[in-house]
């Protein structure tokens with residue numbers, strides 16, 4: 325594809341927003357795509373993918389081109405030139421790209437590819453953490469998988485349609501999607517497309533939700549008529565899945581610390597035709613205490629490092645700090661201790677994260693089970709989902725059962 329000036333300038337401006345003005349990559353990409361209504365789908369794909377690529381490969385490209393942070397505009401052009409040379413684009417005769425040392429770029433690429441932290445473009449501390457927690461062999465495969473582009477996966481809203489019908493509706497819009505064995509409500513797009521612009525999305529026939537994330541609610545074994553608490557509901561990806569599996573029957577109590585997230589969930593619930601959610605902002609422990617021993621099922625989709633979903637959030641590699649991970653682990657144990665009290669005797673709890681680190685996953689569950697608060701629970705099963713094995717996001721989920729007395 326020929327490189328178009330206004331598309332490349334949009335990429336350069338966007339990198340400045342992300343790296344120098346602290347904005348989130350997904351927000352910046354969304355803004356960039358609104359810039360010119362005349363852009364066709366391949367132009368839009370170029371803008372989005374090039375921004376994500378350069379964010380993902382920041383450390384590698386900066387090292388190859390010899391630039392250092394804080395990046396100025398010229399530095400961004402040099403990183404873009406690395407991207408273009410390595411992807412085999414013919415460089416246009418623009419003054420910003422004059423004198424690009426193509427051969428040297430290819431030579432540095434070969435040389436630096438021997439060193440994992442450059443090849444996989446990760447901060448030293450993430451590389452060290454990955455090796456310490458997963459061992460070199462697993463980590464090497466996992467980080468490589470997490471540097472790939474994520475596929476677009478839909479979760480069919482079975483309150484309104486089914487997989488076959490939605491597949492046919494999307495095909496009419498020239499969006500081809502395939503079913504996925506082992507994931508009964510999932511459809512995977514064969515080619516990336518902006519599904520948010522479809523009528524099917526506006527009508528609530530599906531949500532975009534990674535395949536691994538779609539494993540969490542089925543593990544909790546929710547049934548129509550139950551009282552289910554989604555304790556860290558956020559914008560409600562899993563709350564909506566619960567409602568769908570519960571056929572809108574029973575009660576779902578969705579909680580979070582942040583009202584803004586609950587608002588997003590309300591909008592999504594309306595679109596999905598979901599009527600059985602109650603919303604609670606957790607202001608203090610009273611909200612939780614009122615529900616002690618009252619829920620058939622509790623989901624703790626805990627806040628985490630996100631070191632399972634780097635494919636989707638490549639900028640997290642640069643924003644995440646080791647202190648944040650240490651603090652979030654404390655929160656994980658606190659929420660397990662506190663929210664598990666809402667499970668009634670004989671009820672079930674799922675603890676889940678979108679991290680692949682055992683210290684946020686099985687070790688948290690084991691520490692809980694050893695503690696006083698965990699004495700009434702037993703681990704039924706757990707599942708480590710690695711991106712390198714599943715081809716989808718890295719996730720962890722553990723199913724715990726509360727004994728009857």
Ligand SMILES: C[S@@+](CC[C@H](N)C(=O)[O-])C[C@H]1O[C@@H](n2cnc3c(N)ncnc32)[C@H](O)[C@@H]1O
Pocket residue numbers: 555556557558559560561562563579580581582585606625626627628655659678
């Ligand atoms: C992994 S996200 C949840 C994603 C959501 N369940 C979904 O499927 O879309 C974790 C959520 O936990 C919330 N959170 C953080 N600390 C919390 C706490 N102490 N109690 C409840 N929620 C908390 C965050 O605001 C965030 O929305």
